[in-house]
Amino acid sequence: MGIPLRQIARVGAYVARQHLAGRKRYPLVLMLEPLFRCNLACAGCGKIDYPDAILNKRISVEDALGSVDECGAPVVVMAGGEPLLHKELPKIVEGVIARRKFAIVCTNALLLEKKIDQYKPSPYFTWSIHLDGDQEMHDKSVCQSGVYDRAVAALKLAKAKGFRVTINCTFFNDADGARVAAFFDTVTALGVDGITVSPGYAYERAPDQKHFLNRAATKELFRSIFRRGDGGRKWAFNQSGMFLDFLAGNQAYHCTPWGNPTRTVFGWQRPCYLLGEGYAATFKELMEGTDWDAYGVGNYEKCADCMVHSGFEASAVRDTVAKPWKALGVALRGVRTEGPMAPEITLDRQRQAEFVFQRNVTQKLSEIRKAEAEEKARKAANAA
Structure with a gap:
C-alpha cells in the first residue's frame, strides 16, 4: 500500500468533515515552496527562472508555519526549488509534524546525505525523491549526469535510517511505457514506500518546450504503463486509485486547484501550483478572491493539456468520497487499460492565455528593493 493507513484515516476523516459541513472548496494538500532556488536546472522546469534577488528570498519558519495554520490542510508538501537549500527547513518540518500534519519533503536528493541527520523518522514524515525514470531517463531529464546514482544512494541511506521514502516521477512525450514499467519494478525492489506519477506540465518558462504531453498522449502512455503492471x-502508488484511473482516460474530471493551494515567497499563488497568475496576501483572500471559473481545462488555454496531480488529485479524492464503490472497483480490478475513454472536455470556449510573468517579477523586485531601502534607512537611524 503506497499511502499509510494512518494518513488514509486522518485525511479521509478530514474530507468527510468538509463534505458534511457542505464546503464546496477546501484544501487537501498545502504546497509550500519556501524558496525558488535550486541546485539543478531541469529542461522541463519552469519554477526557477527568476533574478537572484528573488532566488535569494526565503520563507521564514514563522511565516511557513503560519501558512500551515492558516490553510489547515492535513498534508504539507515542501517543494521548490530545492527545499534542502533552506537552512531552516528542519524547523519547518518539526513544526508541521508537531501539528500532526503529514510532512512531505520533495527533493532531488543531492544534499540528502549531508542533511539527513537534521531530521528524524516519524509516521508523519516522508522523503519524496525526484526520479524521472531509470539512469538514462533521469539524468537526461535533469540535464546532468550522475544525478540518478546519487539519488538512489540517498534513497537507500534514508531507508536504512528508518525513514519513509517515496519517489516522484514526471514523464514527457519521449517516455516509453515498457521502460517506465521496468523502472517501477526497479524502485519497488529498492524498497520505496510509494510512487507519485504525473505528466509534465507545459511551463511557459521551461527551457524545453518540445517534450510536453498533450492529454491524449498522456492517457495512452499511462494505459501502456498500467497494463504492464x-x-x-x-x-x-502514493496517490488515489481514482487519480490513476483518470490518468488512463477512464474519468473526466475538472480540476480543483484550491485542493492544493500554493504558498511561495511571493504569497499565496493564484490559481494553482503550476500557474502563477497573481498572488494573495492571505489564504482567505486566495480562496474567496480568486475567479476559479476562469481557470481549468476548457476555461483557459494554459490549462488545456493539464492532467497533473496538483490539479486533479483532489478531484479524484472528492469522487472517491462521493462514490466509494467506484474507487473500490478500481482497487479490486485495477485501472482499465483497454476500451473507450471518458469523453474529453471541449476547448471551444476557453479564453486565450495571458502572459503575466514579467509583470509579476517586476512588481516583486520593486517590493524587495523598497523593503531593503526601508531596512537600510532604519539601521542608519538606529546607528545615528
Whole structure:
C-alpha cells in the first residue's frame, strides 16, 4: 500500500468533515515552496527562472508555519526549488509534524546525505525523491549526469535510517511505457514506500518546450504503463486509485486547484501550483478572491493539456468520497487499460492565455528593493 493507513484515516476523516459541513472548496494538500532556488536546472522546469534577488528570498519558519495554520490542510508538501537549500527547513518540518500534519519533503536528493541527520523518522514524515525514470531517463531529464546514482544512494541511506521514502516521477512525450514499467519494478525492489506519477506540465518558462504531453498522449502512455503492471496494482502508488484511473482516460474530471493551494515567497499563488497568475496576501483572500471559473481545462488555454496531480488529485479524492464503490472497483480490478475513454472536455470556449510573468517579477523586485531601502534607512537611524 503506497499511502499509510494512518494518513488514509486522518485525511479521509478530514474530507468527510468538509463534505458534511457542505464546503464546496477546501484544501487537501498545502504546497509550500519556501524558496525558488535550486541546485539543478531541469529542461522541463519552469519554477526557477527568476533574478537572484528573488532566488535569494526565503520563507521564514514563522511565516511557513503560519501558512500551515492558516490553510489547515492535513498534508504539507515542501517543494521548490530545492527545499534542502533552506537552512531552516528542519524547523519547518518539526513544526508541521508537531501539528500532526503529514510532512512531505520533495527533493532531488543531492544534499540528502549531508542533511539527513537534521531530521528524524516519524509516521508523519516522508522523503519524496525526484526520479524521472531509470539512469538514462533521469539524468537526461535533469540535464546532468550522475544525478540518478546519487539519488538512489540517498534513497537507500534514508531507508536504512528508518525513514519513509517515496519517489516522484514526471514523464514527457519521449517516455516509453515498457521502460517506465521496468523502472517501477526497479524502485519497488529498492524498497520505496510509494510512487507519485504525473505528466509534465507545459511551463511557459521551461527551457524545453518540445517534450510536453498533450492529454491524449498522456492517457495512452499511462494505459501502456498500467497494463504492464496488472492495472497498476503491481506497484504501490502514493496517490488515489481514482487519480490513476483518470490518468488512463477512464474519468473526466475538472480540476480543483484550491485542493492544493500554493504558498511561495511571493504569497499565496493564484490559481494553482503550476500557474502563477497573481498572488494573495492571505489564504482567505486566495480562496474567496480568486475567479476559479476562469481557470481549468476548457476555461483557459494554459490549462488545456493539464492532467497533473496538483490539479486533479483532489478531484479524484472528492469522487472517491462521493462514490466509494467506484474507487473500490478500481482497487479490486485495477485501472482499465483497454476500451473507450471518458469523453474529453471541449476547448471551444476557453479564453486565450495571458502572459503575466514579467509583470509579476517586476512588481516583486520593486517590493524587495523598497523593503531593503526601508531596512537600510532604519539601521542608519538606529546607528545615528
